[in-house]
Amino acid sequence: MATYQLNINGQRKEVNVDPSTPLLWVLREDLKMTGTKFGCGISACGACTVHVAGVATRSCIVPVSHIGERAIVTIEGIGQDTVGRAVQDAWVDTDVVQCGYCQSGQIMAAVALLKHTPKPTDANIDESMGGNICRCATYVRIREAIKNAAAELTKGGE
Amino acid sequence: MATASKSSDMNRRGFLRVSFAAAGGLFVSLYLEPRFAFAQEAGGQPQAPKNYPPDAFVNIRPDGKIVIQVNRLEFGQGVQTALPMLLADELDADWSNVIADLAPAADVYKDPMFGIQMVGGSGSIAHSYQQYRELGAKTRAMLVAAAAERWNTTPAQCRTEASVVHGPGGRSATYAELAGDAARKPVPANVTLKKATELRFVGKKVKRLDSRPKCDGTLKFGLDLDLPGMKVAVVAHPPVFGARVKRIVDDEARRVEGVRDVFEIQLAKGSGVAVVADKFWPAKQARSRLKIEWDTTGLDKADSAELWTRYKQLGSTPGTVAVSNGDVKTLDQLPGDKRIVAEFEFPFLAHAPMEPLNTTIRFDGDRAEVWAGSQFQTVDQMAIAEVLGLKPEQVTFHTEMAGGGFGRRAVADSHVQREAATIAKRLRGTPLKLVWTREDDVQGGYYRPMHFHRVEVGIGADGLPAAWRHVIVGQSITADTPFAAFVVKNGVDSTMTEGVADTHYNLKNHHVSVHHPKVNVPVLWWRSVGHTHTAFVMETLIDELAMRARVDPIAYRRRLLKPEAKKLLRPLELLDTATARWRNRLPKGHALGISCHESFGTGVACAVDVSIENKRPRVHRAAVAVDCGLAVNPLSVESQFQAGLGFGLSQMMAKGAITLKDGVVEQRNFDGFVPPYIIDAPMAVDVHIVPSTEAPTGCGEPPVPVISPAVANALARLTGKRYRSLPLVSL
Known part of the structure; x- marks a missing residue:
């Protein structure tokens, strides 16, 4: 067991866990932040996606001991961000979700995409969202919602 | 109305x-x-x-x-x-x-x-x-x-x-x-x-x-449940279905900090080893440190290659009769060039819902409380009560929001709930959450069964089928369950023949028979059940017939359907007009694929625009026309179809099969059994709803059957090949 000070959604959190524990399980079980989901445990589905220092990261394979000082943002905190809020709103307005289980990860991946690429093409979307599985396959509306969020965020910015 | x-x-x-x-x-x-x-x-x-x-x-x-x-x-x-x-x-x-x-x-x-x-x-x-x-x-x-x-x-x-x-x-x-x-x-x-x-x-x-x-992450699924003092369990399941634990070496596992107990438990089939810990991670770590010897004596070790040989042999002989209309010998009197003989193979498929299977139970001696995302509350409640020695009414059963299911949360033997109850019984007074990892899920059975179809079609002078002889081989999903009484008639499990035996095409001299081999792999309904394979067989063959007859695939279907098949004729008519602008003007290198199929009372016609990119089909556009009676929430109908088509494409994925070797499942996780990602799904899906005031019918399953045959039919136009085996490993 070791103690870690984590910066999560702008707040300092202390946890005492085995160093090998993936960030996912620290979030879910030690910090009771269950918005980040367990889907596969091998970084193949993206349900566990969070931002670590702004980079979309699969929290299921990152040991907590590797995080250090880097800021973590999860689905619970992404709404505080302009892009994050716009993506969440677009998801709701576009009626994207079905079972909804993968959508935390989809939203985190989409926010990372839009932060780097404000006007993504279909190819950009295929690439950035390419590692996130939605078993309901709501992909048509995910694509639409990303474009809607992009339009909303770039509105008036021309 | x-x-x-x-x-x-x-x-x-x-x-x-x-x-x-x-x-x-x-x-x-x-x-x-x-x-x-x-x-x-x-x-x-x-x-x-x-x-x-x-x-x-x-x-x-x-x-x-x-x-x-x-x-x-x-x-x-x-x-x-x-x-x-x-x-x-x-x-x-x-x-x-x-x-x-x-x-x-x-x-x-x-x-x-x-x-x-x-x-x-x-x-x-x-x-x-x-x-x-x-x-x-x-x-x-x-x-x-x-x-x-x-x-x-x-x-x-x-x-x-x-x-x-x-x-x-x-x-x-x-x-x-x-x-x-x-x-x-x-x-x-x-x-x-x-x-x-x-x-x-x-x-x-x-x-x-x-x-x-x-x-926003606030919705709690079953897996997100947290109760004071709760423990988490994972179970080491037998590598061969039904195997039993012979010997456990658990010293290393017990040394993992946070592990509370390790013990053998009875499973619905065979036995396993439960690891109970304070949290999931130590439980999983400990499980990986267990050394277990398994007893597989007397167990059938299913092997996909062997099963295909056996299924093909069975398929070449007539089975238990499901349909016998007219004189099927008409077929044998037709010359060879007026006959199509087609053999189809469909593998086992895992449901793999995004939220791994789980159940939480607290057993307090004279009552229990359960939290589960269940498609089968009544059945699961009874099973838990039985394990705990309670009456069903002593088991309070909360329905938790579930992250997908597709049939996987409706299991007649309630094996996940029985597992959880067996462990919870030992932990009396302490809430216990059982978690199946993705590996447990992919390797844990209860798959859409493997199927083999052999179809012989005789073609009449009018280009329409003159005789149709069809043999289907596959495990019965409902045999040995209480549902058999409703579903299995005269030795035929209708969940395997649906879509063939009750086809809406006017097939003369129609003969359908089945074989239900016993195989040591637990099987289950997978979203749209028998239609997952029967629609593929019917719709690719009908397409082949239309091409041979040089008739437009929509027109051919309208001609062959029975006049009373309104739920298909209306969607075909709507599809015809709604896609007229783009359907026959596709870019070079693209092809059109058409299919239609009725399931669960809802009729669907589908058109796809497909090209080949990186040796895989790319669906640029799909359109469906749907007759589901009154569309209670047209937005939901639209969403179900848009996404359901993508789900249906699971069957086409290069790594979209579950296979077994010497009794052991060869895939472990989403690296071996790969569902569609965004690149594999249709880019756009237009949903056209037939205006109706008739009583509503469902839309959860009917999207699934139409997409694979539509894509295969488009590919046939691009490559000149007929695709008869799924998944689509290569084009």
Whole structure:
């Protein structure tokens, strides 16, 4: 067991866990932040996606001991961000979700995409969202919602 | 449309009055006795219409919120929005104040048709449409009666809108103000439902009620449950189905910090080793440190390669007859160039819902409490009770929101719940969450069965089929379950022949037979069940016939369908006109694929625009035309089809199969069994709904069957090859 000070959604959190524990399980079980989901445990589905220092990261394979000082943002905190809020709103307005289980990860991946690429093409979307599985396959509306969020965020910015 | 209905007498008014006044969270326990036993007593007779007490379904709170109980699991299909829409529309409720709850297990929440509480057969709307409308109308009538009494007028003088009753002289009262008095009114025996033109939001696009909490991380799925003192268990399952633990070496596992116990448990088939820990991670770490010797004596070690050999041999011989119309020997009299002989192979498929399977149970000796995302509340509740030595009514069963299911959460042997109960029994007093990892899920069985089809088609002078001989080989899904009595007739499991035996094509000299081999792999219904493979066989063959006859694939189908197949003819007609602008003007290197199929009462016609990119099919555009009767929530219908097509493409994925070698499943996780990613899904899907006022039919499963054959038919036009084996490993 070791103690870690984590910066999560702008707040300092202390946890005492085995160093090998993936960030996912620290979030879910030690910090009771269950918005980040367990889907596969091998970084193949993206349900566990969070931002670590702004980079979309699969929290299921990152040991907590590797995080250090880097800021973590999860689905619970992404709404505080302009892009994050716009993506969440677009998801709701576009009626994207079905079972909804993968959508935390989809939203985190989409926010990372839009932060780097404000006007993504279909190819950009295929690439950035390419590692996130939605078993309901709501992909048509995910694509639409990303474009809607992009339009909303770039509105008036021309 | 049959908008007005009279329901029969409600004869439990006294009981209802008491429980409605009691309100709060107590009502559930009051309904546990089997109140609708007459459904069974009726035997083969038509069942009397059932009555449902409004108070078990609607709670009008003092703050104006209207809480509606949804009698089934929500796992993506949108029923948590659509059923409340039906009730709230008849109730004239203020939709912005409607809250939908997933009802716990109780007799009152059983499916009106199936007689158990469940989701399956795309029946949620079809079976509860009338029920929820009547509940809304009855509740409204009671509120109006209370208002009329208060104002000393008649109900006819009152009207309702947005949770308010308006009376003569400008008087008005909110539903919340009237709820107490309304609870003391008798439940009306008869109510008149709204005319189609009076419906406010049924038939209009209504957004899901569960979107926001699913987008901000606040919605709790079963796996997210956390209870004080809760322990987490994972189980080491046998590598060969049904194997038993011979020896456990667990020293290393027990040394993992946070591990509380390691012990052998009985499974639905064979035995396994449970690891109980404070949290998931130590439990999983400990499991990987277990050394287990397994006893596989006497077990059949299924092997995909061997099974294909066996299935092909079986398929070359006639099986148990499912259909025998006309003289199938006509086929043998046709010359070789007038016959198609086609053999199809379909592998085992895992459901792999995104939320791994899980169940939480707290056993307190004389009662238990369960939290599970279950498609089968009644069955699972009974199974848990049996393991714990309780009566079902001693098991409080909470329905948790589930992250997908596709059939995987409706298992006749309740094996996940039995596992959880077996462990929880030992932990008496401590809540226990059982988690299946993705590896447990991919390797854990209960797959869509493997199937082999051999079809011989004789072609008549008119280019239409003159004879059709069809043999299907595959495990029976329902054999050895209580469902066999309803589904297996004369040795034929209709969940395997559906879509072939009951085809809507006018097939002359039609003969269908089946073989149901016994294989040591547990099998289960997979979204759209038999139609997953039968639609592929039928629709690729019909397409081949149309091409040989040089007839447009839509026109050919319309010609061959029986005139009474309205649910397919109307969608084909709509598809024809709706896709006319783009269908026959595709860019170079693209091809059109067409299919149509009816399942669960809903007819679907599909057109796809496909090219080949990186040696894989790319679906640039798909269009479906759908006849599902009245579309209760057209937005939900649209979503189900847009995404359901993508789900259906699971079958085409290069790594979309479960295979076995020497009894062991060869895939472990999403690296070996790979569902569609965004690149694999259609880029755009247009959904055209046939306008209808007929009774609604389901939309959960009907999207799935049409897409694979449509894509295969497009690919056939691009490559000149016919694709008869799924998944599509190479083009």
